[in-house]
Each structure stands twice: as C-alpha cells, then as structure tokens.
Amino acid sequence: MTRREFARSASVAFALPALFPGQACAQNKFWVRKELNSLTVAEWDAFDKVVGCMIDTDKTWKPVAEIHNESCPHGNWFFLPWHRAYIHAFEQHARTICKDFTLPYWDWTARPDFPKRFLEMGNLKRATRVDANLKRPARADVVGQNALDLAFSTQLFTVFGGRPNPKDPKDLRYDRGAGVLEIGPHGGIHLYVGQNLGKQGRPGDMFTDLAPLDPIFWVHHANVDRLWAEWCYERGRPPKSKTWPDIQKGDWATKRLEFTINKKDYNYHVSDCLSTFDMGYTYESFGSNKKDSVVTFPEKVTTEPKQLTEVVKDGLVTTKSATTVEVTKYTADEIKMWAIKVSNNKEDTKTPGEIHAWVDFSSVPLSGGILKVFVNNPKADQRSGEKDSSYAGSIVFFPRKHGHTINRHHTTCVALTKALRATDYFKKPEVGISLTFVADSIAEGEESVARIERLSIEMLPVA
Template sequence: MQPKLFSSTMSRRTFLKAAAATTAAIGASALPFGAQAQGKAKYRRLNVLNPGAKRAIESYKRAIARMLKLPPEDPRNWYRIALTHTMDCPHGNWWFLVWHRGYIGWFEQICRELSGDPGFALPYWDWTENTDPDSPFQARVPAVMFEDVLTPAHPAYIANSREFQNRFRGVIARADYWKRFCGPNGEFDDETQYGQLLARGIRSPEDLWFDMLNDPRGRFFFDLKQARGTTREKPELDGKTTKAVSLQTLLDALAPRDFLTFASPKTLGHSALTGFGVLEGQPHNRVHNCVGGIFTDPNGNTTNNGGFMQANLSPVDPLFFLHHANIDRLWDVWTRKQLARGYPALPEGADFDAWSREPFLFFVDAKGKPAKKRTAGDYAAIGDFNYDYEPGSGEEVVAPPMFASLLGAAVPSESTRAQITRSVVSGEQAASAVVTLPSPLLGLRAQAETPRLYAKITLALPPLAHHHDFAVMVDDGNSRTDPSSPHYVGTLSMFGHHTIQAPVTFTVPLSGTIEAMRQNAQLTDSGALNIRIVSERMVKPGVPMARHAPGTEPKAEVLSIVVEAH
C-alpha cells in the first residue's frame, strides 16, 4: 500500500483514489494506519534521543566533515547547500512544507553518499519530548548536538565572514544562478534560477553578499563565537518557545482538516510571505529564533546572542536538518490522520494545480547534479525518498478507526470577526479587540476528535519587521505576557529576513487558553473575549533588547482578528 500511496509521480486523481482505497482497507483492519504505512519504507528516521540513532549520528558527523572539506565548486559543499536555502527557501506561504521536504530529502541522500553509510536516515529532533528532566516544562537542544562538527562553533567551520567571502566570492559569481534565458520573442523566462532570484530582489552576486554580510538590519553569517545562540552549558529554550513546542500546541497544529489551515496561506509565488499556520508560526519560527540566540528570560528581557538559525543561512547549523525533519514528520502525521478519516491531504481543484506547478530549481542530487524533480508536485508525497519516521509526539492523532470516528465531530460553520478597539501596537501600548463567540464556538472543548478554535490575526507590519515579536493575550489587560499564564495564547514571530510588502496573517490556537479560562471560572456566559496584542522590542544580534525613545518605537496595525473552528 505504501509505494502506491506515496509515489511522488502519481497524478492527483490517482493519489486520491489510492487514499480512498487505503482508508477503506484500514476500516477493515485492527491495526493503526501509522503501523501499516510505516512498515514498508526502506529508511527510518529515528528520534535523535533514541539510543538506536547512534549509528546515524556518527554517519551524520562523517558526512558533515566531508562536506566541509569539499571545494566550493562542488554543489554538495556544506556552505553551498546552505546557500540553496538562502536563495530559494519559502517561508510564510503554502509551499513551506513541500519545499523543505525536497530540500532535506536530497540532503539526506547526499549524506548517504558522502558518509559511506548506505542505510543512513536523518534523525529528527522531537522538541516536545526533549525536555529538561529537572524542569519538565523547559525544552532544550539535545546534548549530542554540541559534539564535534554537530555544532557550527567547531573549528572545522569557517571562522569568520572575511574568510567565507574569500572562499566563495569567485565560485558564486561564476555559478549558473545568474544565467538569463529568453523565449523566442525575447521575453524573459522567469521560471529559471535567475528569475527566482529576481523575485527576491537579488539581482547580482553583490546583492547576495550584501544580504549575507553587510545588511545593517542584521547579517546572515556569524563568526564561530556566535555560530549558535544556545550552548552546552545553557541548552534550554526560553519559556515562549517551550510553550510553542508543547504537546498542546502540536495537537492544535495537527487538528485542522484542510491543507491551507494546517500549512500556511496561499501566495502567487514561493518567494512571497503572506502568513503562518500554527505549525510554521509557532514551533518552527520560535525554535529557529531561540536556537539562533533570540532568548527571552522569565522577566521579559530579550537578548540576541547571534546564531545561524535565526537567519536565511540557518542550514550552516546541523541542527537545522533535525529541526526540519521533525516538521516534516508532523506533516506526515497530519497526512496520515487526514487519509484515515477521509479528509483531503493536499490542496484541491485549481488550488492543487497552481500549488503543484510551482518551480523548485535549486536542488542537487547525491552526485551534485541538478535534481530532475523540479516542481512542488514532485514532493507532495515522500515518494522515492522512501523513508518513514519512528513515532513521536503528536502520533496519537492518527487513531485507529475502531477508537475514533472516521468523520469526527462536525465543524461549526460560524466564524466571528472581532471588534478592534485599538488597532495600533506601539511600545508599551497594546492593541485590543473584543470578540463574542456564538454558542457553537463557545461550546467547543480542547479534546481529541473535536474541532478547535483559532484566531487569524492580520497585521500591517513595518517593512523591516523580521525581528519584531507580538504576544497574544486573552485577558482584562492586567496579565503579564508570561507563557505560564492561562491567558497567554502565543507569540507571533517572524523567521529570517523578509521585506514585508503586504499584511501578514498569523493563525494561533485559542482552545487551550479558553479551556484554562473555563476551568478557572474566568469565561463569561456571554462568550466575550478580550484579546490583546502586545509588542515585544526589536532585537539586534549580540546586544540586549534596545529601548526606543518615546514616539520612535516600531509600530504595527491590527487590521482584523477572525475566530474560526477547524
């Protein structure tokens, strides 16, 4: 069943027929779908904390060491692979998941080739399970990821930006990225590598170097002493990130029954940023930034100690690939949940056609040759990568039909728009809104198989707001933005350096907060919720959070807040 269902070359119609057949077959079986589907893959990606992952970890070290020594002319060189992400990665749109599946899938094959381990499969970092035994609510970086070349602070890495530029300036200038192709009538072909770069405002190698090294708003490259924000001595993630990777947040992220709510909103091209689903906006963005050195202490003071993971050269840190393997694992969990219940696992109709045609042109294979699979549709399923995952956090949503209805509870059709009472967020002044939930939404509980509530918050942001966070609270205005508070919903975080050209919509889960308020007798019968959006100060690498002079604080405007069930 597995090869047919997850073939990356099948048509949408064949995929859906196979899904229906699989769902029917599951209904007649006493085994969970996950157990059936996962038993047939050639490679298994293990939790990095599993003692059985030791061989994979050692192979990963060998592969990294080889890639670091490859000449810059080899596309499999460690920094050349990271540059693929810098030049082409999608964030804040519906291609986020599928692009990164292709990226780490080809990377895994390169590791297999260069490590000499034909059975290598990339481990994953299950942030939700990896907590401090002395502080069970404090997630942390796995200790093994501070060993040898598994940390980018190891001497095998390039020591500083000057050396990086000296080694790579020539090879980047001579690369095929900048070739221009025109049609028979002289029209420029934008479905080329150069066309994709232009869509990001990268016109020449000098533009790329400016972004990586010289942009005063923040660089992409970090010297060895700032290569990772977390350290062996202080591996813990901050409280807001720990909340973002909690099981409650994961279950909220996995609950939606349609692809766009689960993933991130539509755009017309994968270089554009339009918004974040729960999975991308919460665990993905928060982990990137926190490991990259953006850390908020229990008193709300935030510092930035630098680190590759916070910017678009993040794959220089080997932890990147374990982080994204876990994101991909959760997409696989969600897909299997969808298929087990007869829900759509991909965009539908014209949306699927547009989504699947998007060109992905920068991937290389295990030999360093351009990958032959060049569209998003080629990576809609695991397909020829032929891996599966050791079960981890969130797997419980793929329940056997004998214990969970295939259809689940009906989703209320109501959505409710909040009345915004103050739209501008600036400095110490929060934006505020009131939303009154109708009884079908108010009655929803944060339970398995029950639709959950989400707030879709649309902000008009400053063009350079890539390091500006906003905490979301449901309270009377007197609560601290503390992730341990029952009134704290989450923090809206950007990732990477993106010029904001249009309003951005963040989807955040509300069910857990509402349930906590209900248990504390803080939820009124009227269903009225007071929502606050609180600004958190801008950050710059290597310095404490700066306080702005009165009247000069960065501002944002709340355009809308809509509460929906999914």
C-alpha cells in the same frame, strides 16, 4: 487514540497515503528517520562525516545553504512541502557520501535542551554556530506539548501550514500567510538557537536565510516535517478528514520544486511531497510498515470560510505595554448562528467549527522576539503564560536586520478554537472576542515594537 499516544507509540504503523497515486518518488530502500537520542555511534559518525565532506571535499555545504537563501518560501502554503523536498534532496545527496545515511530529527518538545553532540563532534562542532555555554532549554510555551496541541487543534491546512498569495497562488516568496506551525514552534527553535551569540560575537546562522549552514537546521526541519506527517493522522483520522487546498485548480499541487546539488538535479512537484511513504521514508515514532491501501483526498473544498475584519487603531505592542484588540462586530451567539447557516445544519448548535485570527502587522521588531496571544483576557501581561486557559499561542518574529524573509509587514495566523472552548466562550453568548498581545523576549528601543494594523477573524465548520 490521542495525539500524544500516536507520537509515542513506535509499535503503531500508519502509512501516510499518496494524494496523487502514481507520482511517487522511486526508491531502492525504505528509510526510517530516527530521533537524535536513538542514534548509534556509527550513525553519529556518518552525520559528522557528511558534514565534513560537504564542507571540505565536494564543497557543497554553502551552495546547499544558498538554495535556501535564494528560494525558500516562508509565510505561505509552500512552506511545508518545499522544506520537505529540500531536506529530502539533502538526504539523497548525503547518501552519495555515506550510502546508509538517514537524516535524524530533533524532538525538541520531548528534549528541549540543545543537543550536546553538536558542540562535541569535530565537523558538527565546526559548523555549529551557537554559544557553547547555552544551558537553558528551548521555551516550553513555544515548543512544548501545549504549543503543539494548539497547532494541532486545526483541521485546516491553510491554518496549520499557511495560505497562498491571493493574487498569485504559485508565488513562493509571499510572506503574509504564515501558518501556526511555522510562526510558533518552528520559529521558536530558530529564535532559541539563532539569538545566542555564535562564534566571533555574531548571531547564529539560524537567525538568517543561510540557516542551513548550521547542521542543527537539518534535524530541526526533519522534526517540523515529522509534525506535518503526524498532523495528517492526528487522533488516528485519515488525511481525507482535513480541509486541504483546492487541488482542482492546481495552483498548489502542481507547483514544481527544483534543487541542484553538485550538478545533480532533484525535482519534485508539491503533489510528490504530500506523503513521506511515497518519498520512501517514515519516522521511527510512527513505525516502519508500509500499507498498500490508498486514500484519495477531496478534489475540491466546497465550503469557504466566513471572514470579518476589524481595522485596528493604536495597535502598538511594546515591551512596556500589552495591546488588547476587541472584535466588536458580533457575539458568541451570533457566531453560533453563523456556523449553522454556513454548515446548513440547523441541529448543529454544539459544534461551531473552527475560529482563527489572521493578524496583519505593519511593523515587526527590528531584533525579533515573541508575542504571546491571549483570548478574552485583557488583564494578561508578561507574567501570564501557557498554563492560562486563555493562552492561544505565540507569534515568533525573526530579526529584520538578519533576514529570514521577515520584513516590516507580516501576516500570521493564530488558532483560537481551543482557547475559546477552554474559557467557556460558547456558553457566554453575550461575550464578544478580544485578543491581547503581550511582548516577550523583545529588546527595548525605538524599533522594538510590533504594530498591528488589521485583525481578521475567520470561522469555518469542520467535518
């Protein structure tokens, strides 16, 4: 079964098994989150009522957004579990207002136009900060099917969901290890909504750490959460086939995530947040039948990635010029031999494993923007796009002047395997690797540049 077939088939019911049996969150009912387009009039009214009551009655709308402002992790391996717990706590509080409320999700890949209901309904419209004249859809090269396929091409959680602070793995505020889902499709929607002028001529809330003030945040992150759940069962394979953080050390799984809404505490560990079924909900695209079987995950990751680092000279990307960074230390043939050595399998000449890049920026554009990344295509320019076989994805920057935890220094991941295979890289042993970064949607000006200081190529054989 392909990932597209999996996502579209509501009749196939996969239960995401618990990583840590016995630590499930107790629930009185099993909930199914629905796509916005599937909501009934009553369900839209319930959403609108929740927003209105949190703004006017219990006065929790801004305090809940402040939680995100003060403690949200971006750019590290807590990004996905923290936001799963956060929107789950929001949903639990919302049910104190409407007992049958279930948070919907916005499938912006299938429906990239901004949802009109958020500009039409009373409380939703009141809280939404976006230009009412927004007519264009979200960019397909950032949130479309190909962008998701690139993100889903990895089996490594630290590439898909982010890596830790090497000095303090429990650091929630580390922001130099963003995974491909966060820095690409997730960031693309924040940019799409937030860059459009909101009311009173200010940027939209989605550009800032107070993004939850805009109700579109909640349905956006519900979709990000759905994509993480889908990644776990991508192509029908169970999560045990993925490469997860080393849970034996406990730095990731035992991290405590705490939220207080209207004087009520909602507490989780990361280990509680690795199965939507354990938390009492699923998504309509997966089906709603819960299976009893439990799959245990590996307790230890025994194979460490091999890494080669290039210090980049003159790695300046501007609106007027692209930058190509050539990795000169090894060729495709050397990578094949390297894969065989690491995997200890002399017969494994056709499966070189995964290759991805960690890109260190010493400076990012002041006003935010997008860099398109191409593999072994130094001629790529602003006319090149997602249909080019060398396209490896996009890096989305939030504006530094509006927050969202992006500072001048930033590190992010780009998954290269799919593009390398599409360009027949492994059939050309004499060819090395080069990455071309093309500025897109970046305003011109002295600080509208991205400066690359280091490029690290990692390779890891995958089971």
